[in-house]
Amino acid sequence: MAATVGDEVLSRLREWGVEQVFGYPGDGINGIVTAFGRADDRPRFIQSRHEEMSAFQAVGYAKFSGRAGVCLATSGPGAIHLLNGLYDAKLDHVPVVAIVGQTERSAMGGAYQQEVDLQQLYSDVASDYLVEVNVAQQLPNAIDRAFRTALSRRAPTAVIIPGDVQEERYTPPAHAFKQVPSSPPGLAAPTAVPPEAEIARAAEVLNSGSKAAILVGQGARGAAAEVEDAAAVMGAGVAKALLGKDVLSDDLPFVTGAIGLLGTRPSYELMRDCDTLLIVGSNFPYSQFLPEFGRARAVQIDIDGSLIGMRYPTEVNLVGDAAATLRALLPRLAGPTDRAWRERIEDNVAAWWRTMEQQAMLDADPVNPMRVVWELSERLPEDAVVTADSGSAANWYARFLRVRGRVRGSLSGTLASMGCAVPYAIGAKFAQPDRPAIAITGDGAMQMNGLAELMTISRYADRWADPRCVVCVLHNNDLNQVTWELRAMGGAPRFDESQRLPDVSYADLARGMGVEGIAVRSPDELGPAWERALSADRPVLIDAICDPEVPPIPPHATLEQAKSILEAVLKGDEGGLHLVAQGLRTKLQEFLPGRRR
Structure with missing residues (x-):
């Protein structure tokens, strides 16, 4: 039997290393569901009780694996149900690829059952990449771009496939005019480092104070050792945005814990009293929990230049990989000779954990x-x-x-x-x-x-x-x-x-x-x-x-x-x-x- 577009969807997912797809069946994706049966459930179809849960499961998978999560839903109500989980991925910067069905092409525009304008519906949540596959030759490039965009921009993407297209015989794209072949699946993460001159400027700012604070978010997860080294040199305390709670161990005496309304008093006092601030991989939005404007000189490190310098008037913004940038910065850092600030932080942290136990x-x-x-x-x-x-x-x-x-x-x-x-x-x-x-x-x-x-x-x-x-x-x-x-x-x-x-x-x-x-x-x-x-x-x-x-x-x-x-x-x-x-x-x-x- 000739391979269908549905078969090729699963084949391409396997090439991307996808081991499970979180979804719920429906006739708008019958062509893909039947392909799972022919593929001996590779990748595995993980059935939730509701499409919103499928999207959340894909987000959870992506957060804890570092790979793209994949969710699948039928046309109309199924695609609508995915939205909340996909917005969770968008706002927390998590790579998720959604594959959704659509009404057959011959019925589009005819007020047919379950016909929803998915291009318009998904235009915001999947704004980084959204495509409808209307001929078989589009498929490999569409799937590949969805994965590459999701992984490189840490965002949800969506591929819409009408029901009749799923059941068509698969024909690969040719090397021809108005056809778009695709290279083999795969994407290596970049290791970007800011220019040396900017590294030097950042070091000058951070070396200027005697009461240093570091704020880390989920973007610092791969740079835990470097953050720990920087805190040691700078004599700094480290507060954690909620999505960065697992970046550093709470057993470290200088880690003040969460920051914000859900945070700790040592984190609040760290930000209130510091005179220099280093933000690593965080877009923490509540500026009332950061130092008062003008009180602290600040530097920010983030891989995404569009999210940098938004929350605090940072003097130097270093766009680059957190670990690589910190490694370039560390030799230029010089901490204060007086360790009273660091000792005060550690005393407050130890006392706070005793307080937490008493409250509990x-x-x-x-x-x-x-x-x-x-x-x-x-x-x-x-x-x-x-x-x-x-x-x-x-x-x-x-x-x-x-x-x-x-x-x-x-x-x-x-x-x-x-x-x-x-x-x-x-x-x-x-x-x-x-x-x-x-x-x-x-x-x-x-x-x-x-x-x-x-x-x-x-x-x-x-x-x-x-x-x-x-x-x-x-x-x-x-x-x-x-x-x-x-x-x-x-x-x-x-x-x-x-x-x-x-x-x-x-x-x-x-x-x-x-x-x-x-x-x-x-x-x-x-x-x-x-x-x-x-x-x-x-x-x-x-x-x-x-x-x-x-x-x-x-x-x-x-x-x-x-x-x-x-x-x-x-x-x-x-x-x-x-x-x-x-x-x-x-x-x-x-x-x-x-x-x-």
């Missing part, structure tokens, strides 16, 4: 959510992959998870989409099947889409060399982060009709889907629950019943936030008094003896 151990009703993540951190395997959802779960992940060893972690950093943690963990398991994956999610996100994906975990667990995939649900029957925002930003009491969630047993539901379930109703059960889950030979869900009134107080709580909380209480917020009591007890831990030098 505070009593709550029934379980303190901070302790859930603290107890995990105490037992975290050094090769674990951790995903976190949006909402209050992201706060506890950012502050209480202590990264060490080869631990990797991520979340929907820029889009902040609910419901990413579980599909991210599934993508991580296909990216790193020999490592344990742990998803930390709230009950709102779990009800939104996580529950259905437990079936996906159960279905594919036997394909993973290490079957450990742990889902931890912070179960408080409240859309907790929004409740906090209503109180702290708007002075409004909790509105039950929008905030209250149905109370269900996630442990029982997990068991019904083939995943082991553990219910935790007291803080003393947390440690044993994590030990049981992390030593299991199968996927496990931990259903941790948490106090909804433990507030995610930012590192620099403002008077306006305190006034808003008080207003909410005075307006009759049912849980407001308990929230205030928990908040005061939590914040008090920062000022107890031993917190500071």
Whole structure:
């Protein structure tokens, strides 16, 4: 039988080293689905419960493998469902290739079933590369450009293939006028280094101060050793943007942890008091957590020149690979002779971790959510992959998870989409099947889409060399982060009709889907629950019943936030008094003896 365009799609994916495609079937991609059958499921078709989850799984795979993730959806509603996950890839700069079906060419423009203008629909999310394949000869170049663009620009791309084209006999492009052949698949990552003169200018700026700070993002992940060396020479502390949380170990005494609303007080103070700033691979957007304009001289390193110099008035912008640029810069750096600044940073970091433990151990009703993540951190395997959802779960992940060893972690950093943690963990398991994956999610996100994906975990667990995939649900029957925002930003009491969630047993539901379930109703059960889950030979869900009134107080709580909380209480917020009591007890831990030098 002659090869079809659908057959050639899979053949080209195999040439690009694609081992799995995350998708959901539909008649708009029948020509590709039947090709999977003829190809003996190579690459493997990984069936989610919803196309949005397929896109998130592709994003998770890309984040934890360093390769392009691939997702597949049918025409019309399937293509629409992919959008949220693809926007997550776009905003977090992750390479994902989406392959979507379309109505047959003969029906286009005729208001046919499932006919959606995908070119217009995808024009923003796949703005770096979007193509519709209308003849077989287009295919190899279209697939290859989608991969090369996704990898080089760290962005989602999309290839639209009408249903009738998928089933046509494949004819390769000729070396002829108006035909575009393609070279063999493959793309080597560039190692760009800025000009020597710019390196010298950057060193002059960084050597001018005595209180140095470094901010790293996910773009510094391949430059961890160089960042550590630069911090040692400069006597600097290192703060981490949320997507760069796993760049450096939290066991390093000069690493101040996360920065921003979800960050730590040492990171806040590092930025507040520094006089020189080096930003490496980060596009952290919240300038109120950076030094005051004019207080610090700054240098930025990023591979993407379009994202440089956006957040702070940096004097020197070095466009280049983070590791190679730092290696060129290091011989020119000279740190201060007085190490008092570095010692102060290290004292604050050590004290802050003691504060975190004290906060995590505070009593709550029934379980303190901070302790859930603290107890995990105490037992975290050094090769674990951790995903976190949006909402209050992201706060506890950012502050209480202590990264060490080869631990990797991520979340929907820029889009902040609910419901990413579980599909991210599934993508991580296909990216790193020999490592344990742990998803930390709230009950709102779990009800939104996580529950259905437990079936996906159960279905594919036997394909993973290490079957450990742990889902931890912070179960408080409240859309907790929004409740906090209503109180702290708007002075409004909790509105039950929008905030209250149905109370269900996630442990029982997990068991019904083939995943082991553990219910935790007291803080003393947390440690044993994590030990049981992390030593299991199968996927496990931990259903941790948490106090909804433990507030995610930012590192620099403002008077306006305190006034808003008080207003909410005075307006009759049912849980407001308990929230205030928990908040005061939590914040008090920062000022107890031993917190500071």
